[in-house]
Amino acid sequence: MSQPATLADAAQLAQEIERRLNQVLIGQRQVVREVLIALIAGGHVLIEGVPGLGKTLLVRSLGKVLELDFNRIQFTPDLMPTDVTGHAMYDQKTEQFRIRRGPAFTQLLLADEINRAPAKTQAALLEVMQERQITIEGKAFSLNEPYMVLATQNPLDQEGTYPLPEAELDRFLFKVLIDYPDHQDETTLVNMVLDGTIRASLDVDSLSPATDAAGLKALKTLSNSVLIDAEVLDYALRIVRATRDFSGLSHGASPRASIALARAGRVQALVEGRDFVTPDDIQQVARPVLRHRIQLSADAEIEGQTPETTLARLLEQVDAPRQ
Amino acid sequence: MELEKASARLAPRSPWQAVDLGTQLYRRWAFPALRVWLAFTLLPYAALLGLTLWQESWWPLVVAWWLKPVWERPLLAWYSHALFGETLTVRQLFRRWRQYALPGLGAQLTWRRLSPARSFNTCVWQLENAKGDQLSQRLRVLNSVPSNRAGMLTIVVLHLEQFMSMGLIALLYMLVPWQFSLEFSDWFVDQGALQTGIATVCMYLAMCITEPLYVACGFALYLNKRTWLEGWDLQLGLTRLGRRRHQLSTTSAMAVLLAILLLPFSPSSEAATNRTDQEQQEVIELLASEDYMPFEEVTERRWKGEAGEDSNWMQEFWKAFFENLEDDVDTDTSNPPSIPDTLLWAVAWALFAALVIWLLIKVADQLGLGKGRAEDSTPVIPTHVAGMDIRRKSLPKNLRDAMEQCLASGDVRAALSLLLRTALADLLRRYPVRLAAGSTEQQCLRSLREQHGEPPPIRFLEALTRAWIRTAWAHRPVSEDTARALLADWETLPGEEAVDA
Numbered sequence: 001m002s003q004p005a006t007l008a009d010a011a012q013l014a015q016e017i018e019r020r021l022n023q024v025l026i027g028q029r030q031v032v033r034e035v036l037i038a039l040i041a042g043g044h045v046l047i048e049g050v051p052g053l054g055k056t057l058l059v060r061s062l063g064k065v066l067e068l069d070f071n072r073i074q075f076t077p078d079l080m081p082t083d084v085t086g087h088a089m090y091d092q093k094t095e096q097f098r099i100r101r102g103p104a105f106t107q108l109l110l111a112d113e114i115n116r117a118p119a120k121t122q123a124a125l126l127e128v129m130q131e132r133q134i135t136i137e138g139k140a141f142s143l144n145e146p147y148m149v150l151a152t153q154n155p156l157d158q159e160g161t162y163p164l165p166e167a168e169l170d171r172f173l174f175k176v177l178i179d180y181p182d183h184q185d186e187t188t189l190v191n192m193v194l195d196g197t198i199r200a201s202l203d204v205d206s207l208s209p210a211t212d213a214a215g216l217k218a219l220k221t222l223s224n225s226v227l228i229d230a231e232v233l234d235y236a237l238r239i240v241r242a243t244r245d246f247s248g249l250s251h252g253a254s255p256r257a258s259i260a261l262a263r264a265g266r267v268q269a270l271v272e273g274r275d276f277v278t279p280d281d282i283q284q285v286a287r288p289v290l291r292h293r294i295q296l297s298a299d300a301e302i303e304g305q306t307p308e309t310t311l312a313r314l315l316e317q318v319d320a321p322r323q
Numbered sequence: 324m325e326l327e328k329a330s331a332r333l334a335p336r337s338p339w340q341a342v343d344l345g346t347q348l349y350r351r352w353a354f355p356a357l358r359v360w361l362a363f364t365l366l367p368y369a370a371l372l373g374l375t376l377w378q379e380s381w382w383p384l385v386v387a388w389w390l391k392p393v394w395e396r397p398l399l400a401w402y403s404h405a406l407f408g409e410t411l412t413v414r415q416l417f418r419r420w421r422q423y424a425l426p427g428l429g430a431q432l433t434w435r436r437l438s439p440a441r442s443f444n445t446c447v448w449q450l451e452n453a454k455g456d457q458l459s460q461r462l463r464v465l466n467s468v469p470s471n472r473a474g475m476l477t478i479v480v481l482h483l484e485q486f487m488s489m490g491l492i493a494l495l496y497m498l499v500p501w502q503f504s505l506e507f508s509d510w511f512v513d514q515g516a517l518q519t520g521i522a523t524v525c526m527y528l529a530m531c532i533t534e535p536l537y538v539a540c541g542f543a544l545y546l547n548k549r550t551w552l553e554g555w556d557l558q559l560g561l562t563r564l565g566r567r568r569h570q571l572s573t574t575s576a577m578a579v580l581l582a583i584l585l586l587p588f589s590p591s592s593e594a595a596t597n598r599t600d601q602e603q604q605e606v607i608e609l610l611a612s613e614d615y616m617p618f619e620e621v622t623e624r625r626w627k628g629e630a631g632e633d634s635n636w637m638q639e640f641w642k643a644f645f646e647n648l649e650d651d652v653d654t655d656t657s658n659p660p661s662i663p664d665t666l667l668w669a670v671a672w673a674l675f676a677a678l679v680i681w682l683l684i685k686v687a688d689q690l691g692l693g694k695g696r697a698e699d700s701t702p703v704i705p706t707h708v709a710g711m712d713i714r715r716k717s718l719p720k721n722l723r724d725a726m727e728q729c730l731a732s733g734d735v736r737a738a739l740s741l742l743l744r745t746a747l748a749d750l751l752r753r754y755p756v757r758l759a760a761g762s763t764e765q766q767c768l769r770s771l772r773e774q775h776g777e778p779p780p781i782r783f784l785e786a787l788t789r790a791w792i793r794t795a796w797a798h799r800p801v802s803e804d805t806a807r808a809l810l811a812d813w814e815t816l817p818g819e820e821a822v823d824a
Contacts (some may be wrong), residue, residue, distance in 0.1 A: 316759035
């Protein structure tokens with residue numbers, strides 16, 4: 001299995017992973033790019049989109065291409081925290097408690113429709129996402145690296161849902177919007193199914209691994225050596241800071257967003273095949289980093305603004321780095 | 324009917340003052356009236372509620388609403404006795420039900436059900452017990468001009484009732500736990516037993532307030548109309564006057580008799596004249612007294628309370644504003660000249676017009692109507708791109724000299740910056756695109772390519788941007804020779820005029 005040794009190798013490997021994912025997930029290049037960046041940067045992703053756009057397929061493909069374990073939890077209103085993390089169970093044979101590990105013990109966790117579960121179950125993921133460990137009966141269990149939570153939520157059916165608290169939202173590196181593929185991509189997809197190139201069930205058997213956990217770890221390490229100029233870093237910080245007193249926003253992003261923006265900018269540069277970050281890289285990842293971390297003011301909502309339009313306005317107004 | 328026993332002052336009033344009197348009657352007797360209302364309506368409404376829940380239908384509520392004249396009659400009977408000092412018990416009301424409830428009920432429940440003057444006409448039917456032509460004549464007389472405003476009263480109370488019941492329904496919907504799946508949005512599509520039950524209960528609770536009030540106001544309007552037509556106030560005044568004179572005559576009878584006996588001559592004709600004058604004077608005083616004509620029609624603007632009583636600056640401002648409007652022709656030259664009406668009205672209309680225009684612009688923006696216009700407009704040449712000042716005055720007059728100077732000092736970055744600024748300033752004038760302060764150099768290049776293709780100047784800019792990014796962000800400055808080559812390329816490009824031609 002290939003493991004990158006240099007930044008050039010890393011860029012090549014990242015592009016190869018992206019290419020393979022795009023073979024299966026047709027018409028979602030931006031989503032694939034953003035999920036890949038989050039994975040290499042060691043972050044978690046909140047995916048928002050209507051059902052049937054390939055969210056589960058994406059995670060399964062990631063697991064296949066990177067040879068990572070994959071689990072899926074369907075969040076429901078009666079889901080308990082122990083259903084996610086696991087619990088201690090009394091074994092009558094051995095007359096001892098033994099730990100029954102929940103589905104969170106994996107490497108890629110798909111938390112489907114996370115906002116269907118009540119706050120306490122959502123909170124069970126906080127420790128998992130932040131500390132990469134799970135505590136059961138006072139004993140902490142470390143999770144295997146790499147570890148990534150991909151949570152999904154449906155933007156349309158909001159009845160009986162529990163909005164994610166800000167503390168949890170902040171722990172997602174990206175919020176990715178998945179939309180319908182355009183006409184051309186959808187035509188390609190349908191033709192491929194009709195030709196038998198891919199099966200209608202959109203299985204991932206045809207995918208072959210591009211690397212493994214060690215390769216991904218090397219990618220992550222190498223991404224840390226991508227150069228980020230002081231002016232570019234300052235630009236990232238100015239964008240995040242601008243959200244805190246920008247008109248139309250009631251509250252802005254935390255310092256965690258600044259870190260996320262810089263990290264994601266580096267990986268974006270790496271995937272683009274560069275060993276340095278440009279202001280353009282920062283702009284490319286600013287929207288997925290910030291869209292779930294900002295809160296629109298009531299006035300802005302009444303005027304019909306959305307996080308997307310507000311961020312577009314903000315990015316236009318923050319001066320690009322000055323030389 | 325013994326008018327002297329009335330516990331309210333019977334005097335001619337305007338219709339709305341009469342409604343005020345009705346409100347006062349309701350406020351005084353709210354609890355006894357509610358008791359009467361509940362005694363007669365609680366069980367029927369409970370039965371109708373049961374039917375509503377059982378049938379999941381609206382018709383029980385409609386029936387209850389249609390039968391309103393039936394429910395109002397005991398209230399009117401109670402008010403009409405209470406006003407003259409007789410408090411009927413619920414038992415008495417039930418016992419006399421046939422007497423007061425049946426007259427005219429058939430008409431009221433059929434072709435006169437939707438009459439807006441129901442509160443007023445019920446009094447005629449129920450209290451006067453007239454029939455046939457006599458009833459028609461009475462109704463015609465009592466409903467004659469000037470209007471008694473009973474129709475307006477019905478409209479006002481109807482709205483009050485609807486708003487109160489809708490408010491209660493809204494409150495319940497907000498408080499009902501979500502498990503019941505009650506949604507405002509389902510109101511017009513999904514009317515189950517729970518929804519109709521809630522509506523019935525809320526309607527009934529609102530009627531517990533509005534019905535006693537409505538009947539009391541209708542009764543007060545009826546009293547007022549009869550006071551106007553039959554001079555009840557005058558009748559009352561004369562009765563009181565007669566009683567006073569009777570008392571005076573009995574107490575002074577002995578004194579008069581003594582005077583007749585003692586005095587040899589009594590000027591009887593003079594005394595009779597004096598007595599007539601006194602009587603006339605008393606009647607004049609009576610007619611001029613407040614008891615007879617308390618009703619005063621005011622057609623000018625008046626402020627509540629005395630000036631200075633309320634220090635609210637807003638009230639003071641409006642007071643000054645309206646006083647100014649009224650006294651703009653001020654003959655007193657000692658006062659400062661006031662602002663003319665025309666100017667004030669012009670300012671007011673200008674403000675109103677500005678508000679309307681502002682609202683229209685906001686609405687147009689929301690509908691996206693203004694966006695297309697903004698996009699269609701010619702792009703404005705930016706002054707800064709990627710944080711760089713590209714105004715002509717900020718650029719060197721001789722680019723080559725300035726660049727050579729930078730290169731001589733080993734500052735390739737500054738040299739490339741000068742070239743990039745000059746190139747951007749020139750190209751954005753030749754190929755206008757919409758850019759913002761936050762646009763990066765790569766965005767600038769993408770926009771130019773998207774809108775104007777790849778003519779030689781834009782291809783040059785691409786090469787220059789690549790060199791610039793390498794130097795500025797990758798910390799790998801291009802060689803001095805590369806910088807000079809780029810400058811040479813720039814100088815060989817056709818000028819602005821050539822491109823325009």
